[in-house]
Amino acid sequence: MQNNLFQxxxxxxxxxxxxxxxxxxxxxxxxxxxxxxNLEKRNIATGFGFLNNPAGFDISFSPFLDFKSTDTxxxxxxxxxxxxxxxxFCGCIAATILGFIVGIIRLSSxxxxxxxxxxxxxxxxxxxxxxxxxLWYAILIQLPRIKQAPQIWETFYISNRGLFGPKPIFLDxxxxxxxxxxxxxxxxxxxxRWAKKRQDTxxxxxxxxxxxxxxxxxLPLVIFxxxxxxxxxxxPILKGFNFKGGAVIxxxxxxxxxxxxxxxxxxxxxxxRSGILSVTKGQREASGALGLKKNWIMRLIIxxxxxxxxVPPLTSQYLNLTKNSSLGIAVGYADLVHGFGGxxxxxxxxxxxxMAITMATYLLISLTIxxxxxxxxxxxxxxxx
Amino acid sequence: MGNNSNFExxxxxxxxxxxxxxxxxxxxxxxxxxxxxxxxxxxxxxLIPWFLDWSVFSADFWINYNGELIVDRTFCSRVADPExxxxxxxxxxxxxxxxxxxxxxxxxxxxxxxLTYILxxxxxxxxxxxxxxxxxxxxxxxxxxxxxxxILLYGGFGFQIIPTNKWxxxxxxLVLGVFGIAIAFPLGILLALGRxxxxxxxSMFCTLFIEFIRGVPLITLLFFGMVMxxxxxPEGLNLDGLVRVLVAVTLFQAAYMAEVxxxxxxxxxRGQYEAAQSVGLSYWQMNRKIILPQAIRxxxxxxxxxxxxxxxxxxxxxxxxxxxxxxxxxxxxxxATWMGLSNEVYVFVAxxxxxxxxxxxxxxxxxxxxxxxxxxxxxx
Numbered sequence: 062m063q064n065n066l067f068q069x070x071x072x073x074x075x076x077x078x079x080x081x082x083x084x085x086x087x088x089x090x091x092x093x094x095x096x097x098x099n100l101e102k103r104n105i106a107t108g109f110g111f112l113n114n115p116a117g118f119d120i121s122f123s124p125f126l127d128f129k130s131t132d133t134x135x136x137x138x139x140x141x142x143x144x145x146x147x148x149x150f151c152g153c154i155a156a157t158i159l160g161f162i163v164g165i166i167r168l169s170s171x172x173x174x175x176x177x178x179x180x181x182x183x184x185x186x187x188x189x190x191x192x193x194x195x196l197w198y199a200i201l202i203q204l205p206r207i208k209q210a211p212q213i214w215e216t217f218y219i220s221n222r223g224l225f226g227p228k229p230i231f232l233d234x235x236x237x238x239x240x241x242x243x244x245x246x247x248x249x250x251x252x253x254r255w256a257k258k259r260q261d262t263x264x265x266x267x268x269x270x271x272x273x274x275x276x277x278x279x280l281p282l283v284i285f286x287x288x289x290x291x292x293x294x295x296x297p298i299l300k301g302f303n304f305k306g307g308a309v310i311x312x313x314x315x316x317x318x319x320x321x322x323x324x325x326x327x328x329x330x331x332x333x334r335s336g337i338l339s340v341t342k343g344q345r346e347a348s349g350a351l352g353l354k355k356n357w358i359m360r361l362i363i364x365x366x367x368x369x370x371x372v373p374p375l376t377s378q379y380l381n382l383t384k385n386s387s388l389g390i391a392v393g394y395a396d397l398v399h400g401f402g403g404x405x406x407x408x409x410x411x412x413x414x415x416m417a418i419t420m421a422t423y424l425l426i427s428l429t430i431x432x433x434x435x436x437x438x439x440x441x442x443x444x445x446x
Numbered sequence: 447m448g449n450n451s452n453f454e455x456x457x458x459x460x461x462x463x464x465x466x467x468x469x470x471x472x473x474x475x476x477x478x479x480x481x482x483x484x485x486x487x488x489x490x491x492x493l494i495p496w497f498l499d500w501s502v503f504s505a506d507f508w509i510n511y512n513g514e515l516i517v518d519r520t521f522c523s524r525v526a527d528p529e530x531x532x533x534x535x536x537x538x539x540x541x542x543x544x545x546x547x548x549x550x551x552x553x554x555x556x557x558x559x560x561l562t563y564i565l566x567x568x569x570x571x572x573x574x575x576x577x578x579x580x581x582x583x584x585x586x587x588x589x590x591x592x593x594x595x596x597i598l599l600y601g602g603f604g605f606q607i608i609p610t611n612k613w614x615x616x617x618x619x620l621v622l623g624v625f626g627i628a629i630a631f632p633l634g635i636l637l638a639l640g641r642x643x644x645x646x647x648x649s650m651f652c653t654l655f656i657e658f659i660r661g662v663p664l665i666t667l668l669f670f671g672m673v674m675x676x677x678x679x680p681e682g683l684n685l686d687g688l689v690r691v692l693v694a695v696t697l698f699q700a701a702y703m704a705e706v707x708x709x710x711x712x713x714x715x716r717g718q719y720e721a722a723q724s725v726g727l728s729y730w731q732m733n734r735k736i737i738l739p740q741a742i743r744x745x746x747x748x749x750x751x752x753x754x755x756x757x758x759x760x761x762x763x764x765x766x767x768x769x770x771x772x773x774x775x776x777x778x779x780x781x782a783t784w785m786g787l788s789n790e791v792y793v794f795v796a797x798x799x800x801x802x803x804x805x806x807x808x809x810x811x812x813x814x815x816x817x818x819x820x821x822x823x824x825x826x
Contacts, residue, residue, distance in 0.1 A: 077645060100677065170472065170479065171475075188758070188800055189772070195772075195776075196792045387663035387666065388663075406669075424661040424662060
């Protein structure tokens, strides 16, 4: 009888699963118990109250929020999240552009050019990203000091302390100019939709690109002058050993941005290349036979089909880039891991809370990126009618 | 018969063979291409001689421009003679070569490390070469290799014990890479099978684990191993720093490995499962004898690729203070005797990594080609 019971697949399934849950619960109980004991012995209070304590340290790079050392750890967290998002966002855009260019160059008929693209891809893919970040940083801090910083039109200065440039000053009425820019984008979106609809129904074409470009350029420009130029620029001026005024992009950010985008672009270029190669030769020949121009074939026939292959691996590259931005800690870029998971953790000793928040934030960011990329992926996939 | 004299005689087609023909086709096919080619040649003309000059012709190796032996940075030609035109100073690598390779491993015991390296090659042979004689016995050695390597490197059984804080350089990089992959591989198989299991609880646990690990950066897992693991363990159980890092690296790699193997499992047609079940094989027999050999064979190129990723990611351990190859380099640069030679150190470290990862990626490409010709998968 018992023998039969063990040979019953259903029973075995339930038994195994009960065992797994049991062991997991036992392990969890053990870990929680020992952790509580360890924390008590080390006099570490649990809970998230520490988030409201003053941080007591400075963050050199915080372009969105004004950070002082008297601010709380909660603000450190927000500065970190914004810095992570900033470098990831800029990196993703630059990596995509560079990746597409390199991917297309690798398929170029020019042998020399495609060889160089190949060498670039192999060298960047086969060396550690961390090394590349550190190397870029080492190169950037070898740039001239502020006093000898080379300049471009007395506006931009390149020094070992970062790239200095003009900072826009928003005066009264500037929000109307910004609003008009947003409005211009909204209008151009509707123009594009209307033009597509008309072409679909009547076949008549409309110069969408030039129309929209002029709307986006001229509408805010006209409003800008009507409002009496409410946005002006503040130029950096050398005073003593440092620049006064203006905006600065720190070398930590530049090193992170360059390394992340150049490294990820190498991977993206490979997916772009395989995506383009996945479009069969017949498609190219058929569109040629229809009399489409060469760049039209690429834009209207090849790329839309290649995108179906490219987008899923592209998503994982974006996720990788975002996760890799955590390496900013190696050059002191105050992202989530360095600012909150590193300095805040060391100052407060709240290891479990800090790590849990940091990991949860990364999970949230990863899920968000996957969510939006999945929507985009669904929109470009082949729709069967 | 038509009158051929109405047709003009056509020019012969442009030659596409021979060196000239090849150049015309691949470099100068139209004026844009010709312009680009000339531009690229100009840049290469600027870049390559400069780089060769920096790295070889004007560089110091062990003696400087005066013929003195270089013992610290002040002897480097470009430090000693800043006016002159001098290149890299590779002496930093040569002087510290032992550290770059073994860290602070005692030199009278270093034969153990070298023996481990030789045994590693022997252990890899049956994996790399399919037709090696006696492969079955060699595979047994490969499976036993991690234990042998541990005893050789760490000590015990009559060997002097060398604590892991003396390990460093390439040794740590290889230990993390090889052990990480070796332990993560079986773990990854179990996770992949678990995720595809019909038992909902097991599949849920495995899925949650895999997705959690894949959703967070490795560095947070390393922090987890460094600062949180000691809190979770009972008093008195102090895990070695290298072991804690290895746990984090292995879990990370296992999750990625699981996804790769799951891809291989999905590619196995259902008929294979049904056939195995109909001859009366149990779940484990079916997987061990029928499914996994095929699934792993398909996913080997991807397994090698994730392994390359792990090998590069081992550099992250410098952030939590371990001295791997990059860590030793950073240590040398922080030392006042060798400050300011960062380009040399980073180029050297990059080159070492490149040699390992590039050969691994070539190997994976070779496997991919062999698989394509070996198994005829549908069309093409």
